[in-house]
Amino acid sequence: xxxxxxxxxxxxxxxxxxxxxxxxxxxxxxxxxxxxxxxxxxxxxxxxxxxxxxxxxxxxxxxxxxxxxxxxxxxxxxxxxxxxxxxxxxxxxxxxxxxxxxxxxxxxxxxxxxxxxxxxxxxxxxxxxxxxxxxxxxxxxxxxxxxxxxxxxxxxxxxxxxxxxxxxxxxxxxxxxxxxxxxxxxxxxxxxxxxxxxxxxxxxxxxxxxxxxxxxxxxxxxxxxxxxxxxxxxxxxxxxxxxxxxxxxxxxxxxxxxxxxxxxxxxxxxxxxxxxxxxxxxxxxxxxxxxxxxxxxxxxxxxxxxxxxxxxxxxxxxxxxxxxxxxxxxxxxxxxxxxxxxxxxxxxxxxxxxxxxxxxxxxxxxxxxxxxxxxxxxxxxxxxxxxxxxxxxxxxxxxxxxxxxxxxxxxxxxxxxxxxxxxxxxxxxxxxxxxxxxxxxxxxxxxxxx
Amino acid sequence: xxxxxxxxxxxxxxxxxxxxxxxxxxxxxxxxxxxxxxxxxxxxxxxxxxxxxxxxxxxxxxxxxxxxxxxxxxxxxxxxxxxxxxxxxxxxxxxxxxxxxxxxxxxxxxxxxxxxxxxxxxxxxxxxxxxxxxxxxxxxxxxxxxxxxxxxxxxxxxxxxxxxxxxxxxxxxxxxxxxxxxxxxxxxxxxxxxxxxxxxxxxxxxxxxxxxxxxxxxxxxxxxxxxxxxxxxxxxxxxxxxxxxxxxxxxxxxxxxxxxxxxxxxxxxxxxxxxxxxxxxxxxxxxxxxxxxxxxxxxxxxxxxxxxxxxxxxxxxxxxxxxxxxxxxxxxxxxxxxxxxxxxxxxx
Numbered sequence: 001x002x003x004x005x006x007x008x009x010x011x012x013x014x015x016x017x018x019x020x021x022x023x024x025x026x027x028x029x030x031x032x033x034x035x036x037x038x039x040x041x042x043x044x045x046x047x048x049x050x051x052x053x054x055x056x057x058x059x060x061x062x063x064x065x066x067x068x069x070x071x072x073x074x075x076x077x078x079x080x081x082x083x084x085x086x087x088x089x090x091x092x093x094x095x096x097x098x099x100x101x102x103x104x105x106x107x108x109x110x111x112x113x114x115x116x117x118x119x120x121x122x123x124x125x126x127x128x129x130x131x132x133x134x135x136x137x138x139x140x141x142x143x144x145x146x147x148x149x150x151x152x153x154x155x156x157x158x159x160x161x162x163x164x165x166x167x168x169x170x171x172x173x174x175x176x177x178x179x180x181x182x183x184x185x186x187x188x189x190x191x192x193x194x195x196x197x198x199x200x201x202x203x204x205x206x207x208x209x210x211x212x213x214x215x216x217x218x219x220x221x222x223x224x225x226x227x228x229x230x231x232x233x234x235x236x237x238x239x240x241x242x243x244x245x246x247x248x249x250x251x252x253x254x255x256x257x258x259x260x261x262x263x264x265x266x267x268x269x270x271x272x273x274x275x276x277x278x279x280x281x282x283x284x285x286x287x288x289x290x291x292x293x294x295x296x297x298x299x300x301x302x303x304x305x306x307x308x309x310x311x312x313x314x315x316x317x318x319x320x321x322x323x324x325x326x327x328x329x330x331x332x333x334x335x336x337x338x339x340x341x342x343x344x345x346x347x348x349x350x351x352x353x354x355x356x357x358x359x360x361x362x363x364x365x366x367x368x369x370x371x372x373x374x375x376x377x378x379x380x381x382x383x384x385x386x387x388x389x390x391x392x393x394x395x396x397x398x399x400x401x402x403x404x405x406x407x408x409x410x411x412x413x414x415x416x417x418x419x420x421x422x423x424x425x426x427x428x429x430x431x432x433x434x435x436x437x438x439x440x441x442x443x444x445x446x447x448x449x450x
Numbered sequence: 451x452x453x454x455x456x457x458x459x460x461x462x463x464x465x466x467x468x469x470x471x472x473x474x475x476x477x478x479x480x481x482x483x484x485x486x487x488x489x490x491x492x493x494x495x496x497x498x499x500x501x502x503x504x505x506x507x508x509x510x511x512x513x514x515x516x517x518x519x520x521x522x523x524x525x526x527x528x529x530x531x532x533x534x535x536x537x538x539x540x541x542x543x544x545x546x547x548x549x550x551x552x553x554x555x556x557x558x559x560x561x562x563x564x565x566x567x568x569x570x571x572x573x574x575x576x577x578x579x580x581x582x583x584x585x586x587x588x589x590x591x592x593x594x595x596x597x598x599x600x601x602x603x604x605x606x607x608x609x610x611x612x613x614x615x616x617x618x619x620x621x622x623x624x625x626x627x628x629x630x631x632x633x634x635x636x637x638x639x640x641x642x643x644x645x646x647x648x649x650x651x652x653x654x655x656x657x658x659x660x661x662x663x664x665x666x667x668x669x670x671x672x673x674x675x676x677x678x679x680x681x682x683x684x685x686x687x688x689x690x691x692x693x694x695x696x697x698x699x700x701x702x703x704x705x706x707x708x709x710x711x712x713x714x715x716x717x718x719x720x721x722x723x724x725x726x727x728x729x730x731x732x733x734x735x736x737x738x739x740x741x742x743x744x745x746x747x748x749x750x751x752x753x754x755x756x757x758x759x760x761x762x763x764x765x766x767x768x769x770x771x772x773x774x775x776x777x778x779x780x781x782x783x784x785x786x787x788x789x790x791x792x793x794x795x796x797x798x
């Protein structure tokens with residue numbers, strides 16, 4: 001939330017410690033930092049533990065902190081991460097959406113059926129280049145309509161969102177079954193499939209090393225430009241500036257993260273089987289040591305990052321976003337101030353629905369089939385990710401990057417425990433404990449800040 | 451082992467049975483369905499009705515609409531109508547027992563169909579569920595891999611079927627595991643039998659053993675889809691055999707494409723047809739123990755011994771795809787979508 005960035009400063013107290021001074025100068029959100037530390041502890045813990053069980057070439061001798069596992073982890077997180085950006089705003093508005101998993105399932109089945117049966121029947125044969133975009137847009141339109149419909153029931157009919165979306169949770173799952181009577185639809189369109197990050201023949205669902213470096217450098221440049229712009233703006237409005245060393249520190253950290261991630265995704269090569277096929281198809285003779293082709297950023301991860309950036313922009317830099325936080329903070333005051341909160345509610349649910357549709361596309365593309373069980377329990381993971389990421393269920397508070405990090409924490413736990421062959425009963429118990437503990441820590445933190 | 455033999459006998463006898471049942475006429479065969487809302491029971495009903503009416507008998511049915519109490523009154527009603535045989539798909543296999551007793555007292559013969567009712571006078575007709583697991587493992591050994599690193603993707607931990615299946619699988623694989631030929635490298639339950647969950651589990655499995663997996667035993671077709679997607683991301687699809695069950699259309703397509711080894715198929719029409727044939731014979735006065743393929747079964751919760759016929763499911767591999775197409779279960783276009791010409795006999 002913008003409030004974290006633009007905190008106003010009183011006169012600095014003289015007895016401030018170096019750490020406090022550091023955070024004050026850099027204006028880093030300490031909650032965010034806490035979550036990153038927690039994430040690192042989880043990652044290192046899993047790597048060390050898996051290394052004890054079965055030594056591998058991870059950073060600490062395990063199989064968790066390897067480019068391959070982290071690459072897959074990011075892909076596995078992307079579907080939930082996309083939805084959680086919308087859930088933050090829904091919860092900020094003091095609403096809840098329990099239906100996202102079922103909307104995902106319904107849209108997935110519609111998209112799948114459209115690709116395999118409807119589009120060919122309309123004269124677009126299998127593999128037609130228009131299929132992926134038409135079905136994707138169809139999915140988003142359906143998701144948005146469902147969301148708008150539920151939002152209208154909440155806003156204009158006055159039914160609590162918990163009930164409306166509880167109905168949605170049950171009803172859309174049934175609708176998903178009814179579309180094609182519970183059948184699994186496969187395979188997906190070959191272009192559409194790339195959205196899941198996996199291979200379609202020898203075409204990769206990731207963008208490769210060159211494009212990834214370009215993106216990484218662009219991100220780095222954007223961070224620096226953003227800092228410069230921020231400094232100029234503060235100058236214009238006579239706001240207090242960060243000290244220069246803090247600016248350099250932030251810029252350097254941002255660039256290290258962006259370029260480090262790029263290096264990471266570029267260190268994960270294509271698997272041997274695909275390289276062999278690729279070489280055979282293009283008449284390349286393989287050198288004896290094999291060919292190193294980088295994956296680069298996977299498309300679903302890029303989609304999630306783009307959605308995250310766009311949603312952050314909307315939440316912090318547009319009137320729409322301000323209204324959402326204002327309404328969440330105090331609905332009555334917002335309404336008296338002239339905000340059309342009813343329309344806003346419909347819009348926020350429509351947005352949530354379209355994000356669920358994007359997630360549906362990622363999930364179907366990744367699984368290469370559409371089944372009506374897709375997205376079961378996702379609503380709970382999405383809400384949990386938002387809450388772990390610091391979104392307050394009382395409304396008015398929550399950040400999109402926090403929620404996305406929350407999604408990464410949850411998926412890290414699940415993937416790591418699967419990697420270690422944990423019994424799934426214990427996996428559920430651990431995830432539950434982390435959820436409750438994270439909220440507890442957050443409460444303590446908030447009380448202390450006050 | 452007793453059930454193994456039983457299964458084989460049932461299989462052999464099923465083939466020659468249809469000719470035997472066309473003797474009696476004018477009897478009434480009733481079916482008490484637990485709920486008729488599910489698509490699948492309509493398939494069963496069509497098969498049962500056809501056999502019953504072909505023998506000159508009358509078919510009637512009741513629908514309990516998912517209520518144990520209604521099913522009790524349904525059966526009492528059928529008994530007072532003096533029908534000859536009642537097939538019951540029990541909604542609650544314990545609560546239904548008084549109705550079975552009423553029927554037995556009135557001399558009406560009962561068949562528990564698909565769902566076990568532990569009443570000593572009733573005949574139990576179902577698919578051999580432990581046999582599905584055995585068949586998966588057997589097909590893997592015969593047509594897939596007989597040794598190497600095996601991964602096991604099991605169903606939901608709360609579903610007893612996931613465990614039954616696994617028992618059957620292990621029974622067949624055990625000799626090779628004990629001899630050190632097969633190594634269990636990953637074994638995991640999958641919440642809600644979810645395909646995307648299976649995909650994640652398989653991805654973690656492949657990461658943890660650095661792709662050294664020679665075969666995957668997946669307990670159903672949906673999860674097999676997730677497993678194949680995970681294998682494909684590592685360029686392994688088609689080289690690592692994967693099992694499944696249910697005869698899902700998408701899975702049969704994978705069998706044709708070669709990315710899945712087998713889908714064990716429980717054809718509910720075969721189940722309906724055999725049960726109806728038994729009903730005809732019982733209505734004719736044949737004793738339960740004289741039925742072809744009948745054996746004793748006591749694997750229920752209470753351990754009551756009942757007469758039972760366990761129908762063997764059908765493992766559909768690439769060379770048997772014509773059976774699902776010819777049987778009208780799925781169209782040839784669906785099975786053969788994307789299959790190169792000449793690579794699969796059933797696709798031409």
